[in-house]
Amino acid sequence: MRSASSKDASAFLAFDRSGLAMRASHVLVVILVVAAFGFAAVGAALNDTFYLRLATEALIFGGFALSVDILLGYTGLLSLGHALYFGFGAYVSALVLKETPSFWAAMGAVLAATLVFGFITGLIANRVRGVYFALVTFGIAQVAAKAVYNTRALGASDGLIGIPIVPINLGFMTVMSNAPVAFFLFTLVFVILLYVAAAYLLDTSFGRILGALRVNEHRVPFLGYSTHRARLSIYVFAAIIAALSGALYPMLRGFVSPELMFFTTSGNAVITVVIGGVGTLAGALYGSVILTVLKSVIGTMTEHHLIVIGILFMAVVIFLPKGLMGVIRPRIARRLRGGAR
Amino acid sequence: MTPALQVEGLGVAFGGIRAVDGVSFMAQRQAITTVIGPNGAGKSTLFNLISGQIPPHTGRVALDGVDRTGAPPHLMQRAGLGRSFQITNLFFELTVFENLQLAAQRLEPPRQMLRRIGHGEASLQRVGELVERFSLAAKLGELAGALSHGEQRRLEIAVALAAKPSVLLLDEPTQGMSHGDTADTARLIRDLSRDVTILLIEHDIGLVMDISDHIVVMHQGRMLAEGAPPEVRANPAVKAAYFGDASC
């Protein structure tokens, strides 16, 4: 039989919908990055602090939403307790920073601790599927949050306060965590790196198994893959993405509180992903920006901003079920496909 | 030479009903072994037992002479088993290319798992072979769910075959196909059997007699008879239990 030449092989990639969609996501993220640089320039020129810090927070929660989309949009796992890892990263980071204000020590500790913590909790959560997975993840997070809430050594309900300003040594320069423009740009790069790592992983052969799990998990074992192993691996990866995002939180805000692990935080991330577009990655970042802006704008007008967010969420689910990026991205993917041919 | 697949005393019961009860046979290399029997005879359940989807209560399964009894499906696959399903079991929301790519990527060395799929030469080449063999080249960019029934049945076989198994289990591959498609598929299966051991479940008795090297007859979970097509056709017990009520 005639074998496909490598030219044929690359032509095949025009039929690789997941790969095209991911490249369309890259285009959207590049647009977001350009806009963010413009925003930073304006912020710097106007000597702004408030909006830069708000945007930094949006990026941090955007990184967290990425991890929720990895599970929900790419693997088909709805976690209702994913804030556990965001909060875990924030607390570990805060505890390290209080000892020694070293960015790299904090990141190293968060990475190592989440690997272990994510694996153990992942073993529990991944024993079940579907609705039960949502309930178990919710349960684990509630138990952990309550435990933190009642632990004096972790500041109990007050959380940990008085996190020092962190000098982030990048070798060629040092970014101070209290410098609005510099820390915003640093967070932008950091979150984009998380995006790149996630997007890369989802585009590998391993990543495609996750897509297969989402679409039809019953066939996956017959292709030679353990569904449990694949699910557990991506669960730990998503936990690490969430925790690394959370690790930046105390650097921005100077404190952490048990609310970071509560259901509201988990639920907000799910809303963020749904508004931005489930299974688009870029949507997680856009969704976070939209939600953060809305919350602060509406928050200045009325204290009932949650009602507005709730209505927006319902409207998106009903009228734009694929979310914002779910509408925009296919158009870009079609162009890319045309170009690939 | 050890047979490619050996099944001995295989059995399972669902709430007291013995769906498969003490079935023993061998599937020889480069041959087509066909399992026949009326609806509910336990044919698909037998496939589920062999492929590891259901752990057997009794008996054992050996692949290439190695005992694999109780191994889960993904390990059976790695041991060289491929299977298709009676009810089309594809990734309907993925394209034909993505379905085949997923099924073929086991051919890659382990390090490919963490590399972009475009780097997987072996699997891309395999996809190229499969689309030619199964006439799916024009459909590569279509969602599997948008294919015609006949195309989906072809893709179902292609996916099962993608990772180059040594034993291929096909559960009613021609189910619901038109007459012409059925004949084409029979020819295709005959061709495939030159490289891979085939265990087939098929209802079209004319087709079965035509392409099988060995036939296993099941009835109410038990093995009623086995042998070459003429022997099975001549067997009075088979005539009574199977050809009697399947003459339609």
Ligand SMILES: Nc1ncnc2c1ncn2[C@@H]1O[C@H](COP(=O)(O)OP(=O)(O)OP(=O)(O)O)[C@@H](O)[C@H]1O
């Ligand atoms: N998972 C299960 N749980 C309970 N009963 C089952 C299960 N799978 C199969 N059965 C029963 O086992 C018996 C054999 O079913 P099976 O599907 O193996 O038959 P079959 O020979 O493939 O029939 P068909 O020709 O209709 O496909 C049937 O009575 C069926 O209802």
Ligand SMILES: [Mg+2]
């Ligand atoms: Mg059946």
